[in-house]
Amino acid sequence: MIFDENKGMYFPTEDIVNQANVKEYEKLYKYSIEHREEFWAEQAEYLDWFKKWDKVLDDTDKPFYKWFQGGKINIVHNAIDRHLKTANRNKIAVIWEGENGDVRTFSYHALNREVSKFANVLKSMGVKKGDIVTIYMPQIPEQIFAMLACAKIGAVHSVVYGGFSNEALSERIRDAESRVVVTADGGFRRGKVTDLKGIVNEAVVLCPTVEVVITVKRTGHDVYMENDRDYWYHDLESLPIASPNCETEETDANDMLFLLYTSGSTGKPKGMMHSHGGYSVYTSTTHRMVFDIKPEDRFWCAADPGWITGHSYLLYAPLINGSTIFMYEGAPNHPYPNRWWRMIEKYGINILYTSPTAIRGLMRYGDSWVTRHDLSSLRLLGSVGEPINPEAWRWYYKVVGGEKCPIMDTWWQTETGGFMITPLPIMPLKPGSASKPFFGNEISVVNEQHEEVKAGEEGALVIKNVWPGLASGIYKDPEKFVETYWKKYEKEGWYHPGDSARIDEDGYIWVIGRSDDVIKVSGYRLGTAEIESALVSHPLVVEAGVIPLPHNLKGNAIHAFVILKTGTSPSRELETELKEHVVKMMGPIAKPEEIIFSESLPKTRSGKIMRRVLKARALGQDEGDISTLEE
Ligand code: WT7
Secondary structure, three states, X not given: OEEEOOOOEEEOOHHHHHHOOOOOOHHHHHHHHHOHHHHHHHHHOOOOOOEOOOEEEEOOOOOOOEEXXXXXXXXXXXXXXXXXXXXXXXXXXXXXXXXXXXXXXXXHHHHHHHHHHHHHHHHHOOOOOOOEEEEEOOXXXXXXXXXXXXXXXXXXXXXXXXXXOHHHHHHHHHXXXXXXXXXXXXXXXXXXXXXXXXXXXXXXXXXXXXXXXXXXXXXXXXXXXXXXOEEEHHHHHOOOOOOOOOOOOOOEOOOEEEEEEEOOOOOOOEEXXXXXXXXXXXXXXXXXXXXXXXXXXXXXXXXXXXXXXXXXXXXXXXXXXXXXXXXXXXXXXXXXXXXXXXXXXXXXXXXXXXXXXXXXXXXOOOOHHHHOOOOOOOOEEEEEOOOOOHHHHHXXXXXHOOOOOOEEEEEOOHHHOOOOEEOOOOOOEOOOOOEEEXXXXXXXXXXXXXXXXXXXXXXXXXXXXXXXXXXXXXXXXXXXXXXXXXXXXXXXXOEOOOEEEEEOOOXXXXXXXXXXXXXXXXXXXXXXXXXXXXXXXXXXXXXXXXXXXXXXXXEEEEEEEEEEXXXXXXXXXXXXXXXXXXXXXXXHHHOOOEEEEOOOOOEEOOOOEOHHHHHHHHHOOOOOOOOOEEO
């Protein structure tokens, strides 16, 4: 790339532009806005449909939009089946490396066999179209086989990130009313064995709907298996029922594909629903255009499939586009901080997509861990999950990308299914800005009166249109969907993402962060209310208020203000105990950085904790308008 010092921008070289799948932004953008439905219909033509749609967008039941209404499609038919009839059949679909050095590869042909076997096993356990299967697994190939197997037979997967605690898992299984849970005995993380099956055993005690638990053997450590409930996957797989042939179900475009729980401003995680049609179109289009996908690409999305990034860009979009995906089980610095770079060199990875937290984490070990490896296979880099600070951007650009790889800083959410704000490889880049709206999207920053703010001013990010990747709703809670995303701009019909941002004179969008009660810690999304209720569930805690404070590595860290039961005195031990209590209730990602014992919490007269005031106090800043404060 070429750096223009005056503008502070990085310009693509001719090479990058010449080979790009999309060579021009403005014109296509204009077309995609003026002819939104035609644009998306054209993109949908890249996929194989059992039956074409009757209507591109059905908006009769706003905000429950239906894309490609009347169409029949299955995401697995596009991600696997159709490749079997082409030269992709013998191409590597998945390369997997375990933390302990195990390597497994699967061609599209082999992937189809594994997924079909898993699908037949699920069927033999009575899983039918529309049933929700909960998947709680380490990052091993069977995790994605299980997801694809569900989709193949028209069942719905609900993947719960393997770092969640038994309480969090149990709550999600109960909400989804899963009858079948798929797990593994454990996985390897930093050289240790994680006991996933032990966590599942505890979780399902509180889940009356669970009848079957299928366990994949990964680590071989001793686990408790209950008669008539627990089955080893390798036992089932060796039975005649697990045939490698299985018909792919012809699902409706708007049939549910998966449920994925995400945190919001209330204590209860929301099950976001995505469906086969619109999601397939949106994820594969964004992936193809933004990551400039070529048939020979080896694409590595370093996210866990337990998050939306993993669903959309580790699994579905790259397989739809016929890429070779790379998947790694463990920690980035195990056994040494060059683990990632060694694997990029070894497998000749072309595109790396990761988070600012991971970049900052690896940056601190110094350049020589990276530069001793030949990373010349890399062509493009990506970032997601939180704003990337310019320092981390420059390091990623210079040391990892060798000053030749454009960085795609993609802004999106679990709810949006795929990229909403992103550069394209042909665009000049500004470190720290997610650049421009993706095709079809009109994005603005507005003030409290819903008027567009001036260039450079901060305000609320709004999306003024709908797109095929948009979630179809919240499982079992349609009102919550309306209230959270559509109420605020009801009159205008805009989508409310809950982020604040500014747009500069060049139309570049700079996302600042969440403006609601959601905290991004290391790119993970957590609700303050969830952490507060975890704290309050401890017998010695009466009340808690949680805020994010800036953190060098994690972006934000959790700071909790806690009021103890009268007669209890604060202590170091109690601080540790409370932190561990949150880990037990939610999982290690929610562990507070600091517990501050307080006598009172700033509240409004209606009793709402004023987190804004807590934050200002903690940072020694002006508390702002505190006229509604009741103290
Ligand atoms: C929130 C959504 C979407 C995949 C991972 C996160 C923040 C995401 C960026 C970015 C600045 C970003 C936003 C958003 N976010 N990407 N490139 N720059 N902020 O999905 O867990 O649903 O979180 O992540 O605050 O609202 P999620």
